[in-house]
Amino acid sequence: MDKDGSRGLTELGARIDAAKKARGPAPSRRRGSLAGAELAWRMVIDLVAGVGIGFGMGYWLDTQFGSMPLFLILFVMLGLAAGVRVMLRTARGYERKLAETAAADDDAPERR
Amino acid sequence: MASEDGSYIHPMDQFLIKPLFGGDTVGLVTITNSTLWMFITVAAVAALTILGTRGRALVPTRTQSVAELLYGFVRRMVEDVAGKGSMAYFPYIFTLFAFVLGCNILGMIPMSFTPTAHFAVTVPLALAVFISVTVIGFVKHGVGFLGFFWPTDAPLALRPVLAIIEVISYLVRPVSHSLRLGANMLAGHAVLKVFAGLFAMVIAAGLGPLAVLPMGMMIGVTALEFLVAFIQAYVFAILTCVYLHDALHMH
Numbered sequence: 001m002d003k004d005g006s007r008g009l010t011e012l013g014a015r016i017d018a019a020k021k022a023r024g025p026a027p028s029r030r031r032g033s034l035a036g037a038e039l040a041w042r043m044v045i046d047l048v049a050g051v052g053i054g055f056g057m058g059y060w061l062d063t064q065f066g067s068m069p070l071f072l073i074l075f076v077m078l079g080l081a082a083g084v085r086v087m088l089r090t091a092r093g094y095e096r097k098l099a100e101t102a103a104a105d106d107d108a109p110e111r112r
Numbered sequence: 113m114a115s116e117d118g119s120y121i122h123p124m125d126q127f128l129i130k131p132l133f134g135g136d137t138v139g140l141v142t143i144t145n146s147t148l149w150m151f152i153t154v155a156a157v158a159a160l161t162i163l164g165t166r167g168r169a170l171v172p173t174r175t176q177s178v179a180e181l182l183y184g185f186v187r188r189m190v191e192d193v194a195g196k197g198s199m200a201y202f203p204y205i206f207t208l209f210a211f212v213l214g215c216n217i218l219g220m221i222p223m224s225f226t227p228t229a230h231f232a233v234t235v236p237l238a239l240a241v242f243i244s245v246t247v248i249g250f251v252k253h254g255v256g257f258l259g260f261f262w263p264t265d266a267p268l269a270l271r272p273v274l275a276i277i278e279v280i281s282y283l284v285r286p287v288s289h290s291l292r293l294g295a296n297m298l299a300g301h302a303v304l305k306v307f308a309g310l311f312a313m314v315i316a317a318g319l320g321p322l323a324v325l326p327m328g329m330m331i332g333v334t335a336l337e338f339l340v341a342f343i344q345a346y347v348f349a350i351l352t353c354v355y356l357h358d359a360l361h362m363h
């Protein structure tokens with residue numbers, strides 16, 4: 001009785017999942033473009049923040065050592081590199097996510 | 113509603129901090145409109161999650177299912193992004209997400225105030241995440257957490273330079289984390305006010321039917337703002353998860 005009950009529940013769960021999938025809204029394509037805009041916006045802010053922090057650190061070091069343009073120039077460039085690094089990491093994460101969703105889409109028909 | 117200088121467009125007036133109980137100065141402990149709306153957010157989230165689920169019904173009521181939806185959404189995000197061993201920090205991330213989402217959405221009510229449009233609010237939120245994540249990293253890995261900044265796959269001569277770059281890119285996190293949320297809310301609400309001012313200007317100039325144009329823009333921007341309000345809360349929480357993941361697993 002107990003065993004039958006749990007199997008019945010599992011079956012019911014599978015049926016509910018199938019029905020949800022069949023009747024649910026199709027995955028929208030529009031969200032993709034918006035997510036892309038969000039990603040671009042994120043990258044721009046990361047880049048600007050990197051240069052800004054590099055500028056701040058360089059300026060502070062220069063006021064400490066009285067070597068005005070030296071560290072400023074150095075750290076702005078390092079900050080730019082840091083910004084690019086964050087940007088590239090974001091891009092790599094996005095690429096991985098795209099590959100994963102693509103793989104999931106490919107798997108889906110075989111799983112049935 | 114033209115003001116004394118005759119202009120209709122005052123996009124930044126809505127962000128003014130005003131003391132609610134008299135006085136002109138904002139001290140360390142002054143109840144302002146920002147405080148009020150943050151309190152309303154906390155009260156709304158508490159009402160949703162505590163009162164909403166008080167019945168603990170097997171078949172949830174409407175309020176309970178909204179609370180469960182919120183809980184499940186954040187839980188799945190923490191599981192997927194922050195990875196193993198991150199569940200201990202779920203309450204913190206849930207609180208952050210609920211607070212930011214609440215502030216953003218309640219800020220969409222006309223005449224209300226959006227605390228998250230102020231960097232004075234978003235910077236402490238981001239700094240709290242930054243400091244706690246760094247502390248977690250050092251507690252979990254000890255001094256070994258410094259290895260996070262020491263690239264091992266580069267030639268030895270380049271490593272110190274790359275380490276500086278890594279440290280700067282680590283410091284970029286709280287800046288971009290707070291800047292993104294604050295700037296998005298600020299810009300969207302200001303744009304909304306600009307179009308509202310244009311509407312009033314067109315009417316005042318006696319070009320009645322043309323007012324349809326700014327009106328349509330206002331409707332569009334309002335819809336977009338609801339989307340942005342949610343997406344920015346989501347991005348804030350998911351980036352917290354990403355940072356937490358780095359602290360827990362070091363890549």
